[in-house]
Amino acid sequence: MMVLTRPLAALGAVVLSALATIGHVTLFALATFRHIVTPPYYVREYLHALVHVGYLSLPVVGLTAVFTGGALALQIFAGGSRYGAEEVVPQIVALGVVRELGPVMVGLMMAARVTSSIAAEIATMKVTEQIDALVTLSTDPMKYLTAPRVFAGLVTVPLLVAVGDTLGIFGGWFVSMNTLDFNPSTYLKNTVDFLETPDIVSSLVKGAAFGGIATLMGCYFGMNSGRGAQGVGRATKTSVVAAAVLILAANFLLTQAFFAT
Amino acid sequence: MISLDGVHKAFGSKEILRGVDLNVARGESCVIIGGSGTGKSVTLKCVLGLITPDSGTIKVDGEDITATGDRDAFLARFGMLFQGAALFDSLPVWQNVAFRLLRGSLKRPKAEAKEIAIEKLRRVGMGPDVADLFPAELSGGMQKRVGLARAIAADPEIIFFDEPTTGLDPIMAGVINELIREIVTEMGATALTITHDMTSVRAIADKVAMLHRGKIRWHGPVSEMDTAEDPYLHQFITGSSEGPIETLR
Numbered sequence: 001m002m003v004l005t006r007p008l009a010a011l012g013a014v015v016l017s018a019l020a021t022i023g024h025v026t027l028f029a030l031a032t033f034r035h036i037v038t039p040p041y042y043v044r045e046y047l048h049a050l051v052h053v054g055y056l057s058l059p060v061v062g063l064t065a066v067f068t069g070g071a072l073a074l075q076i077f078a079g080g081s082r083y084g085a086e087e088v089v090p091q092i093v094a095l096g097v098v099r100e101l102g103p104v105m106v107g108l109m110m111a112a113r114v115t116s117s118i119a120a121e122i123a124t125m126k127v128t129e130q131i132d133a134l135v136t137l138s139t140d141p142m143k144y145l146t147a148p149r150v151f152a153g154l155v156t157v158p159l160l161v162a163v164g165d166t167l168g169i170f171g172g173w174f175v176s177m178n179t180l181d182f183n184p185s186t187y188l189k190n191t192v193d194f195l196e197t198p199d200i201v202s203s204l205v206k207g208a209a210f211g212g213i214a215t216l217m218g219c220y221f222g223m224n225s226g227r228g229a230q231g232v233g234r235a236t237k238t239s240v241v242a243a244a245v246l247i248l249a250a251n252f253l254l255t256q257a258f259f260a261t
Numbered sequence: 262m263i264s265l266d267g268v269h270k271a272f273g274s275k276e277i278l279r280g281v282d283l284n285v286a287r288g289e290s291c292v293i294i295g296g297s298g299t300g301k302s303v304t305l306k307c308v309l310g311l312i313t314p315d316s317g318t319i320k321v322d323g324e325d326i327t328a329t330g331d332r333d334a335f336l337a338r339f340g341m342l343f344q345g346a347a348l349f350d351s352l353p354v355w356q357n358v359a360f361r362l363l364r365g366s367l368k369r370p371k372a373e374a375k376e377i378a379i380e381k382l383r384r385v386g387m388g389p390d391v392a393d394l395f396p397a398e399l400s401g402g403m404q405k406r407v408g409l410a411r412a413i414a415a416d417p418e419i420i421f422f423d424e425p426t427t428g429l430d431p432i433m434a435g436v437i438n439e440l441i442r443e444i445v446t447e448m449g450a451t452a453l454t455i456t457h458d459m460t461s462v463r464a465i466a467d468k469v470a471m472l473h474r475g476k477i478r479w480h481g482p483v484s485e486m487d488t489a490e491d492p493y494l495h496q497f498i499t500g501s502s503e504g505p506i507e508t509l510r
Contacts, residue, residue, distance in 0.1 A: 042364065048351075125349075132311050133347035137411075138336040138365045 035147040049148040054156025065164040069171025090190035093172035102165040107210030111243035115218040119239035122222025157211025217243035268317035279475035295472035301455035340417035346408035348396035355392035381410040402433035422454040438464035
């Protein structure tokens with residue numbers, strides 16, 4: 001009998017643990033949003049987070065977007081030429097970058113760069129008792145550490161997505177102009193004419209959602225880190241994996257919400 | 262001033278505190294001694310509210326800490342020196358010291374806060390030249406002094422010291438012990454220290470409490486510690502491997 005019930009018990013334990021984690025993350029997110037909308041505000045921490053999450057992510061977002069846009073143009077040209085539809089390159093690059101690749105690439109870059117650094121920093125603060133020190137100094141760690149970072153993710157990542165979308169289209173335009181013999185101004189005109197407001201809105205909404213997820217995961221796993229170097233390492237790894245998976249899942253749900261007819 | 266009554270705390274199935282009873286009078290320097298894992302740090306964190314006890318009551322000036330309405334005002338009465346100093350890496354030394362003076366209910370103008378921070382640094386034997394350094398640029402002993410300056414920055418009524426000499430060479434440990442004794446005396450503060458460094462105990466304590474297996478085993482004046490008949494206390498202060506306290510070999 002034990003042979004039969006043991007796998008079920010193990011499965012039940014995993015499900016319960018997953019549900020408990022979902023509950024904890026949800027409560028953590030609600031507490032974070034409450035701290036974002038209620039004073040006091042630590043202005044210096046907010047500015048620091050805006051710079052760290054937003055401004056300093058520009059190079060990696062820009063480079064990723066340019067190369068991805070260029071590669072996308074080459075692929076669409078190669079695919080389109082099989083059906084004599086090479087001229088759709090500008091439209092498909094624009095649609096692909098703005099609706100999907102721009103936000104997803106930026107989101108994943110955030111998970112790699114921002115989630116990991118937030119989780120490692122907060123986890124290190126936890127194991128060296130800096131979080132306890134904050135509490136004894138009458139400072140709520142959620143308000144001082146989490147709220148500024150998640151706010152920065154919500155505000156700056158849509159802007160980064162806008163930059164990524166623009167540079168992704170530029171990458172496609174540059175490759176099309178130099179290697180695929182497209183007319184530069186016609187390419188840009190086709191791009192602008194084809195894009196519609198919902199495409200851009202969906203891109204920015206995805207940016208805000210992915211920025212929120214990336215920063216929230218870094219803060220949650222950092223705050224709940226285990227002890228020692230191993231605890232910090234595990235918190236960092238888990239936060240990045242959780243952020244990446246949640247970003248891709250949220251992307252599917254948001255695409256369905258915006259474009260499924 | 263601080264009283265613990267039947268405080269219990271377990272983490273999962275592991276019982277750490279099994280009914281701690283302890284009273285610390287105003288202006289008294291009490292040192293809790295005991296082996297590793299006996300619950301010294303947990304006791305301290307329970308008083309500060311960093312850990313919630315499973316049962317029992319903790320009162321400060323007769324007021325139950327769980328019933329304290331204004332948490333900010335409650336914590337403003339405390340200063341704490343952490344074992345590893347717990348300085349904030351991202352802030353320069355003076356902002357670490359003046360952390361409480363730069364935000365919250367005790368907020369002062371920046372220039373005044375810096376002035377106080379430099380004065381507190383001077384009190385712990387550090388010059389103004391370290392004020393703009395970052396914690397990573399300091400040695401362990403210097404970090405501990407900065408931690409001490411931060412603990413006394415807002416002139417607290419109660420100061421906690423968590424293993425104040427751990428990781429320091431004997432001379433620096435002696436300097437920190439002297440500083441703690443001087444500061445506690447001149448401020449008239451109530452001090453609660455946890456340590457297993459017996460030199461520290463003799464330098465800092467008015468009263469000593471020995472924690473063993475989650476309970477206060479012995480509590481009395483430091484002057485009576487050496488003549489006490491408790492075999493557990495005797496084994497601990499003499500550092501003997503023979504006695505009732507189990508040791509792993």
